[in-house]
Amino acid sequence: MKHSEYSAVIVGSGAAGLFAALKLSSQITLPDGILIVTKSTIGESNSKYAQGGIVGVLHQNKEDNVESHIEDTLRAGAGLSDKKVVKYISELSDTVINDLITYGVKFDKDKFGNLNFTLEAAHSHRRILHSGGDATGKGIVDALCKKVEEDSNITVLENTMAVELLINSNNETKGLIIYNSLTGEHEIVYSSAVILATGGVGQVYKYTTNPEGATGDGLDLAYNAGAIIQDMEFIQFHPTALALTPKSKERFLISEAVRGEGAKLIDSSGKEFMSKYHDKRELAPRDIVTRAIYSEMKKSHTTNMFLNASVIDKNKLAERFPTISKKCSVNGIDISSSPIPVAPAAHYTMGGIKATVEGKTSISGLYAIGEAASTGLHGANRLASNSLLECVVCAYELADYLSFANLETPKIIDNAIMQTIGIYSKPLTDIEYNIPELKQKLKDLMWNKAGIIRNERDLKSAISEIETMKANFKRERKCANIQEYEYRNMLTAAQLITESALNRTESVGAHSREDFKNSIQNEAKHSNIKKCNNTEIVEYVG
Numbered sequence: 001m002k003h004s005e006y007s008a009v010i011v012g013s014g015a016a017g018l019f020a021a022l023k024l025s026s027q028i029t030l031p032d033g034i035l036i037v038t039k040s041t042i043g044e045s046n047s048k049y050a051q052g053g054i055v056g057v058l059h060q061n062k063e064d065n066v067e068s069h070i071e072d073t074l075r076a077g078a079g080l081s082d083k084k085v086v087k088y089i090s091e092l093s094d095t096v097i098n099d100l101i102t103y104g105v106k107f108d109k110d111k112f113g114n115l116n117f118t119l120e121a122a123h124s125h126r127r128i129l130h131s132g133g134d135a136t137g138k139g140i141v142d143a144l145c146k147k148v149e150e151d152s153n154i155t156v157l158e159n160t161m162a163v164e165l166l167i168n169s170n171n172e173t174k175g176l177i178i179y180n181s182l183t184g185e186h187e188i189v190y191s192s193a194v195i196l197a198t199g200g201v202g203q204v205y206k207y208t209t210n211p212e213g214a215t216g217d218g219l220d221l222a223y224n225a226g227a228i229i230q231d232m233e234f235i236q237f238h239p240t241a242l243a244l245t246p247k248s249k250e251r252f253l254i255s256e257a258v259r260g261e262g263a264k265l266i267d268s269s270g271k272e273f274m275s276k277y278h279d280k281r282e283l284a285p286r287d288i289v290t291r292a293i294y295s296e297m298k299k300s301h302t303t304n305m306f307l308n309a310s311v312i313d314k315n316k317l318a319e320r321f322p323t324i325s326k327k328c329s330v331n332g333i334d335i336s337s338s339p340i341p342v343a344p345a346a347h348y349t350m351g352g353i354k355a356t357v358e359g360k361t362s363i364s365g366l367y368a369i370g371e372a373a374s375t376g377l378h379g380a381n382r383l384a385s386n387s388l389l390e391c392v393v394c395a396y397e398l399a400d401y402l403s404f405a406n407l408e409t410p411k412i413i414d415n416a417i418m419q420t421i422g423i424y425s426k427p428l429t430d431i432e433y434n435i436p437e438l439k440q441k442l443k444d445l446m447w448n449k450a451g452i453i454r455n456e457r458d459l460k461s462a463i464s465e466i467e468t469m470k471a472n473f474k475r476e477r478k479c480a481n482i483q484e485y486e487y488r489n490m491l492t493a494a495q496l497i498t499e500s501a502l503n504r505t506e507s508v509g510a511h512s513r514e515d516f517k518n519s520i521q522n523e524a525k526h527s528n529i530k531k532c533n534n535t536e537i538v539e540y541v542g
């Protein structure tokens with residue numbers, strides 16, 4: 001197998017991966033350079049589709065402050081956010097937003113040239129910065145991609161997937177195996193710092209706002225290497241995704257910011273219903289709005305509710321939400337006059353690879369940042385627009401941490417590493433799988449049995465079906481193509497979600513058990529799962 005060496009390897013080119021690469025490059029002299037491997041083209045990621053914005057607790061915004069943002073984040077996190085982490089990330093918001101601006105991100109301004117702050121659900125202040133109206137992710141990713149492409153310390157390998165970590169007998173990360181989907185070749189990359197910035201797992205569900213690549217790859221890699229995985233039962237379902245027809249699987253996001261600007265949720269007869277569920281109505285925490293819509297859909301035997309945006313001034317709608325207006329318009333909906341059909345969809349993974357704010361995981365040399373990581377910021381439920389903030393703050397902190405680390409490329413290849421390389425050197429058995437069909441079966445199963453409202457019977461049945469699906473997919477670890485690898489990784493993500501959801505016998509935040517209604521929020525503990533010699537260790541930690 002071909003091999004190469006880099007001082008640091010970043011997997012993924014969303015906001016977290018790109019920002020980490022730029023910060024590493026600007027802070028440290030790395031003799032062997034930085035490699036970004038990315039499954040698709042550079043910048044293709046969840047980040048690129050972010051709409052609402054990024055939290056900016058800026059010193060210049062006198063109406064807002066860090067304490068208020070901490071309170072809002074902790075309230076949304078339903079007792080499972082780590083206050084120290086929340087404070088740390090909130091305090092760095094001003095610094096990283098200014099960095100983004102320096103890198104060329106153009107946040108929207110008012111006619112006087114001042115930054116425009118908007119409101120989103122469960123925020124006490126207007127503190128969300130946006131770009132291109134509702135194209136914040138594109139604004140950030142495009143600017144960062146341009147900088148990465150100009151940086152001679154950074155090499156980018158597109159259409160290349162990380163498929164396995166190389167961990168030595170001392171439990172230290174020494175590199176990874178990558179798969180180039182254009183050549184069909186596997187290669188070895190040696191490095192003492194591997195950074196997983198691989199995003200979330202939305203594609204595990206039938207309905208999701210996430211693009212195709214969100215298949216939980218980093219999660220599988222880390223779990224298989226024995227890293228601690230935290231809080232996988234906490235999947236955030238966004239309340240308002242465009243539900244064009246009952247059968248259409250695409251769920252384009254209708255940003256919470258539309259409700260922030262005044263849009264109302266209505267049923268098919270035009271009646272508002274949110275006041276029955278929460279005093280903040282449309283701006284209640286996301287899990288509450290999701291369950292309210294879900295409950296109205298169940299009661300009325302319909303497949304969607306509606307969002308009435310016609311209450312917002314027509315010019316403002318067009319200016320603030322150009323992407324959403326256009327998407328609806330090409331599908332025959334003029335949002336300034338017609339209600340938008342909406343339904344919930346899997347949106348964000350609060351759990352993930354347990355990591356510190358600097359991205360350190362339970363394995364030496366392995367780092368996780370962004371949505372792939374679980375730092376304790378989001379707890380049981382993420383506050384809107386906190387995710388992009390977490391991506392950039394943790395990337396920033398990681399670069400700072402690594403500037404003091406020894407990033408010499410590894411010279412000793414021991415038996416444990418040779419064994420892993422051996423698996424990827426062997427030819428594959430000649431079996432063909434209908435992966436689109438298998439993926440769809442898994443997505444349907446997860447939606448129906450481990451979705452918005454859960455119970456023991458369904459979760460047990462889902463776990464047993466996932467076990468069967470794993471047994472029927474006869475690949476040791478090496479697979480034949482990206483589709484197969486994604487299916488392998490989705491099975492791991494599905495297993496971790498369902499097992500964690502079954503183990504948590506309480507309803508808290510986004511995890512709702514109809515057989516355990518009472519939340520015991522103040523006593524909730526994080527669920528940790530780790531693989532050890534092919535058995536699983538599950539524990540709960542405060």
Ligand code: FAD
Pocket residue numbers: 011012013014015016017037038039040043044045046047048049050051052053054055136137160161162163197198199200209210211213214217218253347348369370371372384385386387388389391
């Ligand atoms: P991603 O941006 O998902 O990037 C992951 C990268 O890893 C991709 O490039 C992917 O191709 C690559 N990758 C994955 N696996 C592999 C592999 N095995 N090998 C190589 N490459 C791999 N959050 C907010 O804060 N504000 C918002 O307004 C907002 N709006 C959103 C709107 C939508 C439609 C969606 C889907 C999410 C939104 N979120 C928002 C959430 C937020 O966008 C994400 O949580 C965040 O962007 C994640 O960034 P990331 O860099 O961690 O991962």
Ligand code: SIN
Pocket residue numbers: 050051052053253254255256257383384385386387
């Ligand atoms: C949205 O724009 O509604 C998404 C914001 C987020 O997920 O943080």
